[in-house]
Amino acid sequence: TQLLEQSPQFLSIQEGENLTVYCNSSSVFSSLQWYRQEPGEGPVLLVTVVTGGEVKKLKRLTFQFGDARKDSSLHITAAQPGDTGLYLCAGGFQKLVFGTGTRLLVSP
């Protein structure tokens, strides 16, 4: 069974700080996706990484796929309250396996 462990589980920071969320597995994935979920809503896709070592940037968010395609990270620069939410990584092809989630709280 493929598992995706995320760390940390919970992160509470002040506006303007930087942070990194990790997504790790012992399995190789053909691609990894990152989603953000806000309370009362469904997850929203942020990015998909498909090549080992790939780095993608989305404004203040930087996503990296590990060289061996077993892990990924999400780095947020100068976090803002609007970044608050549950961040989920997900791997797989047609059948996605979701990570354990990281709850981020950014306070003004």
Add this chain to the structure above:
Amino acid sequence: DTAVSQTPKYLVTQMGNDKSIKCEQNLGHDTMYWYKQDSKKFLKIMFSYNNKELIINETVPNRFSPKSPDKAHLNLHINSLELGDSAVYFCASSQQFDGSYEQYFGPGTRLTVT
């Protein structure tokens, strides 16, 4: 224009009842899914349909039965509801893109069984 819609948003019912959740997508996607998110926010796939054909059926009790009348709709019927069925159920749709299936989720249905 809502891409993936679900009804109802909230569902409160008693043990033993039968209930249905409806889902519709207007994205033209071929594949639709049902996911269950538990109280710890863990999201797990239940079923997937591709062009009305069941392609993924995880270890889900037989009380759960999905139905896809056409590729834009995927409904979930639950018989004999149990307390442990309380969760948020998400419908999603996807289309293969660049070697992966990117999911578009509905707003969720919060099911509470009392």
